[in-house]
Amino acid sequence: MTDFSTPASAPALPRAVPLSELTGWLDSYLKIADFKDWSNNGLQVEGNSTVTRIAASVDTSQRSIEEAIASGANLMLVHHGLFWNKPLMVVGPHRRRLQAALDAGLSIYAAHLPLDAHPEVGNNAMMASALSLQNTAPAFGSASSVIGQMGELPYELSLQDFAERVQKLTGEICLVHGGGGGTGVQKLGIVSGSGAEFIGEAARLGLDTLLTGEPEHKHFHDAFELGLNVVYAGHYETEVFGVRALAARLEEQFGLPWQFLHLPTGL
Template structure:
């Protein structure tokens, strides 16, 4: 899939070539996403070193610049579908990128949904889910996955397993009709609104990121266990897997910038 010019040595890629490759690989145009997916800030023309992160906070952008990155790939970007004045903290974030000549590329929903390096695909793979099917409707598209564990586990044992995977202490709502986990839906980030869909598919458990007050009662009224493992911690998987894919494809060095929010 790579169309890197033959005069470019491995480990060095023209920015525009890499941006085009990312757009095709992530199938960005297929998603109606309020995030401005793609290159949000243009920097240096040649990419040798990549940093990846979940968010684009000022601290993260400064960390990327200090690490010598030419490109920051983030899951949550700087722009969300509407004009935003360059004032206050937003100005400082943009300024940090411009001063460092740092390219900022964002992949939000496309990176949740990607079948190879997406957040949900990576979590499902880590949990060895079988018989996968699309799950988790978002704007008319299912971006998560549902499947079956190889063996039934108690809800507590499953939560402990997720905690080891993410490093986050899970919040568990035991609303299921059974205190065990076998048929599971995975939807990273803010997936609490998919509890009803999980029940309709006959899933006993939903694994997602953060809870929402308006969906608190859904778990108990629909009879679905819900394991909340943190919005941030369920979305570290995609950017890291994408960076590893870039290393394989182009030989680019990369670094994951870890700035957890606890949410």
């Protein structure tokens, strides 16, 4: 005999947050308007009017868009978006990426320099925290867009030991330029992604080591001539921290589930 005394509860509906509310909060939290950037930061693609699930990705690509859609997300947070300063013709791969997002109702929100710089969820702040950096302060960049961090390790490490510690953090085999001539690592600067241009600034700040993502040929000799160690840990792998931390912060704020799309480039 079927017991109807306790009706079965209906499955809970996923929380739906208006896209405008979510993007308004992001714009304010990341201080999007404060940055002069060659990325078009903020909401780049407007999809569904509500958000129930988030995907986070370093890059916007056909694969990241397809995986975001497959995950059930209707908002994708990215560090590298679809649009950069000058208009792009909507042809070829760019058209296919944009059309896939629009067809699925997937919104795309990009935060480039604002996510490098953020003191709580920024790429550089997250790496500084993971490396137990003390006495941290913002550094590197222009007055309107200071994006990096500087500080001191609790104790000096050999350059090799420091590189091994970074490798454990990022999973990337580091390229090490020992421009310090055997000096250890304690006074550290961090600039995620492409930060070789800041070698000179790191030396002027009295740092012994700069941690960044990828090298540039034109800056190769700078480290050795200025007496600075530089550890390159990969552009991609130094920029996974921000989008993950931002997605987790949105879960705290709005109760939305999220998923990180790990699509490494090896660069």
